[in-house]
Amino acid sequence: MRNSTTKSLLLGTLLSAIVLPLGAAQFDFYKLGRGASDFLPTNGIVVYNDIVSSNVDAGIFNGNLTFVKDGITATATATYNGNVAAVVQDRETNWTNTKGAGLGVYHLSKTTSDDNITVGESLTITFDRVVNLSSIGLRSDGHNFTSWVAGDEFLLNGVSTVLPDNVGFLNVNMTGSSFTFAFKGGEPLSAQFYLSSLTVSSVPDSGASIALFSAALLALGLMRRRR
Numbered sequence: 001m002r003n004s005t006t007k008s009l010l011l012g013t014l015l016s017a018i019v020l021p022l023g024a025a026q027f028d029f030y031k032l033g034r035g036a037s038d039f040l041p042t043n044g045i046v047v048y049n050d051i052v053s054s055n056v057d058a059g060i061f062n063g064n065l066t067f068v069k070d071g072i073t074a075t076a077t078a079t080y081n082g083n084v085a086a087v088v089q090d091r092e093t094n095w096t097n098t099k100g101a102g103l104g105v106y107h108l109s110k111t112t113s114d115d116n117i118t119v120g121e122s123l124t125i126t127f128d129r130v131v132n133l134s135s136i137g138l139r140s141d142g143h144n145f146t147s148w149v150a151g152d153e154f155l156l157n158g159v160s161t162v163l164p165d166n167v168g169f170l171n172v173n174m175t176g177s178s179f180t181f182a183f184k185g186g187e188p189l190s191a192q193f194y195l196s197s198l199t200v201s202s203v204p205d206s207g208a209s210i211a212l213f214s215a216a217l218l219a220l221g222l223m224r225r226r227r
Contacts (some may be wrong), residue, residue, distance in 0.1 A: 003218060006222055011091065015183075018029045018044075019133075023070065023185070023201065023202065024199050024200065024201045025069040025070040025072045025199070025200055026069065026197065026198075027039070027067055027069055027072075027074055027197060027198045027199075027200070028102030028137075028196070028197045029067070029089060029099055029102040029195060029196055029197060029198075030036045030092065030095055030137070030139060030194070030196040030197060031095055031100070031192075032050070032051065032089050032090070032091045032092065032095070032100075032102075033045040033091045033092045033093045033095050034093070034094060034095060035051065036220055039041060039067070039069075040063060040067075040089075041065040041066055041067050041089060042066045042067070042068060043063075043064070043065060043066050044063075044087075044089070045063050047088075048112045048122050049091050050088050050089060050090050050091050051088070051089040051091075052086055052087070052088045052089075052106060053065050053076075053077075053078075053086045053087040054086045056086050056088075056106045056108075057109060058084070058109070059085065059109045060217060061080075061085050061086040061106060061107055062084050062086060063086060063087070064076055064077045064087060065087045065089060065103070070212070072127060072128065072129065072131065072202065073127065073128040073202065074125050074126070074127050074128075074198070074200075075110050075125070075126045075127075075128075076103055076123060076124070076126075077123075077124050077126070077131065078105040078106075078121065078122065078123050078124070079105075079121070079122050079124075080105065080107035080119040080120050080121050084097050085105050085107045085121065086106040086107070087103060087104075087105065087106075087107060087123065088103070088104050088105065088115045089102070089103055090102065090103075090104055090115045090116070090143075090164075090194060090227070092143050092171070096222060097172060098144065098145070098168065099131050099143060099144060100139060100196060101115075101116070101139055101141055101170065101193050101194045101196065102137070102139055102144045102194035102196035102197065103123055103194060103195040103196075104116040104117050104121075104123070104194050104195075105117050105122070105123055106198075107120075107121065115195050116141055116192045116193060117154075117181060117182070117192060117195070118183050118192045119183055119185075119189075120183065120191065121182065121183050122180055122181065122183070123180070123181045123195055124178060124179070124180045124181075125179050125180075125181075125195070125198065126177060126178045127176070127177050127178070127200065128177075129203070129205040130175065130176065130177050130202075130210070131175070131176070131177065131200040131201060131202055131223050132174070132175050132178070132183065132200060132202075132203055133172055133173075133174040133175070133198060133199070134171065134172065134173060134199050134200070134201070135169055135170070135171055135172065135177060135197070135198070135199035136156075136169060136170045136172060136181075136195070136197070136198060136199075137168060137196035137198070138154075138163060138164055138168065138169065138170070138193050138194065138196055138197070139168065139193065139194040139198030140190075140192070140193060140194075140198045141190075141192045143194075144168075145164060145165065145167060146166055146195075147161045147166070147187065147190065148165040148190055148191065149165070149190045149191075150165055150189070152165065152187060152190055152191035152210050152218075153184050153187055153191060154181060154182065154183060154184050154187075155178075155180070155181070155182040155184050155192060155194055156172075156179070156221055157174075157179060158180070158181055158182075160184060163191060168196070169197070171202075174205060177190060179198075181193075181195050185214030186208075189222040203218035209218070
């Protein structure tokens with residue numbers, strides 16, 4: 001009975017490690033402008049009171065912004081018409097859950113209006129592991145989610161997707177390590193947007209899961225032989 005109980009506990013522990021999902025990590029890019037409660041990257045420089053991946057005021061457009069939450073690392077990069085551009089985390093003083101900006105793209109110098117995702121621009125978020133993406137927060141050019149025209153669209157991994165007018169977020173179920181958010185050609189300027197947040201959770205590595213399951217079977221086999 002004692003060996004049976006030990007065996008059951010061992011199997012339960014190992015199987016739990018395989019199937020139990022990890023907690024979700026919330027990347028709130030819109031939180032910049034209030035100080036202590038801001039969500040900040042580990043790199044970047046301050047330009048026009050925003051955090052930018054390169055000195056766009058000097059005409060330099062490259063680099064990335066890296067964010068870490070609950071052990072998950074997200075790296076943001078940008079392009080303009082297929083060429084490397086700069087990433088910006090746009091500031092909103094006294095941001096709230098319904099007011100704020102987020103991540104955008106810079107390809108122009110000496111202008112503060114080029115900080116969202118607009119014509120020819122795309123933003124890519126690359127994680128340090130495979131994740132499940134469950135929610136996407138977006139903000140319009142007015143730092144809200146009420147300035148889009150109904151039916152305005154953007155590209156999510158190359159797929160036309162309606163912007164969440166009057167809602168501000170999309171519930172999705174996507175798995176991968178890289179996600180791209182781009183302005184859709186042919187859309188009006190009202191379809192400009194910022195990436196305000198992402199909710200992700202780690203996807204268990206299949207190799208690690210198989211190794212754990214094999215270890216469980218091996219341990220049970222050894223215990224059976226000892227009996």
